[in-house]
Amino acid sequence: MSDLAKIAEIVDEGARTASAIKQFSTEKPLSIDEAYAVQALSMQRRYARGEKRVGIKMGFTSRAKMIQMGVHDLIWGRLTNTMRVEDGGIISLANYIHPRVEPEIAFLLKTDLSGDVTPAEALAAVEAIAPAMEIIDSRYDNFKFDLGDVVADNSSSSGFVLGNWFPKETDFRNLGIVMTVNGxxxxxxSTAAILGDPIRSLVSAARVVASAGEKLYAGDIVLAGSATAAIALAPGQSIETQFQSLGSVGFKVGA
Structure with a gap:
């Protein structure tokens, strides 16, 4: 087994068993190429267990986060069918280590998309948009990591909740957002916090997946990135996010 395959096994087992793991960066930091290779290998293990890829999520979509992490580009991770939480559903904290939630815009694609595209071309590939929330959960001790760590860990992707779908003609560039805990x-x-316009995240998504030799497919869900800071989840919480013009999306936190 190669070193990267072994690291992928460690990351995958941490996610599968909801067990914290040590940061790889404390011994030998992963390069960004190595980190994405680990991510792909760890996801292949999930696919082998029957999970199906349903889209991708984008991360580091705020300039402040990029500066904080010392990077100049977005990161991305894969979404699978088992990560989806029904709107209004209940999650069990037993399935997570130290989960947090953040509000996002979701795109549903009607055609494949890949490579360098314009915002107009990206929007033409969209079937619909929806209010969404992503549940992130770094598998690393104390939610601490460097760039290579987080990318290897599927960019902290753990779950997502989708609200109702709306026509793509709905203006989603600068919508007010209020995320509440128990009311x-x-x-x-605002959705404008996502790169100034969420469609720019979809443009970036097409580019970064192409650099990995992949593409976005018709039917894929693309989470555009966080519009606010994430909040930590705890038992008994009722989480809801109201989006201007798009309604709300929410879930409850069980034990």
Whole structure:
């Protein structure tokens, strides 16, 4: 077994068993190419167990986060069918290590998309948009990691919740967002926080998957990235996010 395959096994087992693992960066930091190779290998293990890829998520979609992590580009991870949480559903904290949630815009594609595309070309590939939330859960101790660590860990992707789909003609560039915990506002923001316009995230998604020799497929879901800071989840919480013009999306946190 190669070193990268072994690292992929460690990452996958951490996610599968909801067990924290040590940061690889403490001994030998992974290059970005090595990290994406580990991510692909770890996801292949999930596919072999029957999970199906249903799309991708984008990360580091705010300039502040890029500066904080010392990077100049977005990162991405794969979404699978088992990560989806029904709108209004209940999650079990037993399936996570230290989960957090953040509000996002989701795109549903009607045609394949790959490579260098314009915003107009990216939008032409969209079937619909939806309010969404992503549940992130780094498998690393204390939610601490460097760039290689987080990419290898599928960019912290763990779950996602989708609201109702809306026509792509709906203006989603600068919608107000309020994320509440048990009815109390926890984060307030705007979809404009996603690169100034969420469609730019989809443009980037087409480019970064192409660099990995892949593409976005018709039927794929693409999470555009966080519009606010993430909040930590705890038992008994009811999480809801209201999106201007798009309604709401939510879930509850069980034990």
């Amino acid at each position: 109390h506002a926890a984060e307030v923001g």
